[in-house]
Amino acid sequence: MSVPYRIPGELRLQLERALAEGVPADPLAHAFQVAEVMGILHQAFEAAGFRVVLVGGGAIEIHAPGIYRSGDLDLGITQLWEARAQESEVFVQLGFERIGRHWRQQGLLVEVPTAHVSDPTELVNVRGSVFRVVAKEALLRDRIVGYKHWGVTAYGDQAIRMLSAFGNELDWSWLRSELDRERSGDALEALLRIQAEAETGSVDLAARLREELDRLKQRPSPPSSGA
Incomplete structure (x- = not known):
């Protein structure tokens, strides 16, 4: 009998710390929080066998911090190989709960509108947070x-x-x-x-x-x- 996959426990703690003071109203501060959150999601999903890409308004925030503030994060999540866990299990282990089409963790809303991103993507490093984002x-x-x-x-x-x-x-x-x-x-x-x-x-x-x-x-x- 296979043992259920568990993501590294410190990732959930890092996410909770990143969201501890709420979601900033200031566009620039929000962009940096988005980057920190995406770095954590990138690690969690990649370890479980998925590639996650930030698309939509959140991606605009990363490429041009301060000009726009998104209301949620839109992700494209693709299975890379035989996944160790279901996509939903990764969200749950990170402390998210499903509400309608969104996953929510404290004040953060995440939606997965697509499973495949055909557009060019970039691997970026923002203040030490590494993750993939759709090209500008x-x-x-x-x-x-x-x-x-x-x-x-x-x-x-x-x-x-x-x-x-x-x-x-x-x-x-x-x-x-x-x-x-x-x-x-x-x-x-x-x-x-x-x-x-x-x-x-x-x-x-x-x-x-x-x-x-x-x-x-x-x-x-x-x-x-x-x-």
């Missing part, structure tokens, strides 16, 4: 596509902040190729115009985002590169 270009692409095709101006605002934060660190070739495939290259150009205006003077960002969005909706989408 993939995050930016999703925000730009959401701005154009879903009409979410908040995504446009986040994309502009990300463009300013990332600067020359972006793989522009990959990003433009992805946006062409999503028929959203024109949305990138619109957001770059707004970004330039904001850097040279006072701009009503919300109004400009709505204005450019209206323009994008009025003209035909450019053909995708795969057409």
